[in-house]
Amino acid sequence: MEHGLEDMVALMERTPAALDALLRGLPEMWTERSEGDNTWSVRTVIAHLIHGEDEDWIPRAKLILQSGDARAFAPFDREGHVVYGQGKTLEQLLDEFARARAKSLAELRALNLTKEDFERRGRHPALGSVTLSQLLATWAAHDLTHLHQISRIMAHQVRANVGPWSRFLGVMQCAGHSAAG
């Protein structure tokens, strides 16, 4: 594989198992609480990750390969996860994410990307011209931004409990850095 794709896939294929090992069976004080009004719980983040597998990464990669930058990507609805999370337990969502990610990675392999494909350009509705290579690196980095967010959401739940130690804990100083957490 070219252009670091193997490195990206190595991470992306591990994310579901890592989240499963961290989260399955955890008390709800860690997974169902948010950082306050209009912020996400850990459970919401997992629903958002499933949503991305269904509607963001592979559909955009295919659009680049099929249409280049002639057509902009459909905007990704950052509230679109709601329907994915409704009525599901965290454990069901972890299972769904694992299945969705395995399916996405199988589809990615089936694209048989060539060296030239990685430089093909698509059009992001807000960011403008982007390459397929950038899309694939962003897919992997998106896992990391949500792992970063999950650790921050969880740490928030024990903010009062750690007392004076909070100033030594970097995660307690993190207020998030963007809409994507």
Next chain:
Amino acid sequence: MEHGLEDMVALMERTPAALDALLRGLPEMWTERSEGDNTWSVRTVIAHLIHGEDEDWIPRAKLILQSGDARAFAPFDREGHVVYGQGKTLEQLLDEFARARAKSLAELRALNLTKEDFERRGRHPALGSVTLSQLLATWAAHDLTHLHQISRIMAHQVRANVGPWSRFLGVMQCAGHSAAG
């Protein structure tokens, strides 16, 4: 168990498996690189976590129970991980962390802490008076601050690769928030 100890333990007993699922077998571009001069690689973080199991959490809990705040904790050497990491592969360090954490949690259970014990006070060399309850919550939050750091170190390795998407990825905006990452 009292004072949320069960919730803390539920997280702490999952951390080694979560890190293992995320990191074992990953290409070294994710695990051996740092964020620049005088910053840590993922591998360094795991060595630091082992060091904490050996010399920080349980020894301080025992000191509180034995001596209260009569004696300050021994300062924890934030560079003390070096000897733990020397000559070890990441996989060896992941195994060591899992063993060290299991041992620590067995020791914690063997303390048979009572409701009163959680309010016992110790003396931190920099922070002053702290309770055993705060120490135990900090132990759990310390896992999260390093998960937060690990996701940031890894994201740093693909900072250039994501192109314009970096502004949508919160983790790419995170510069760390303290010496503890």
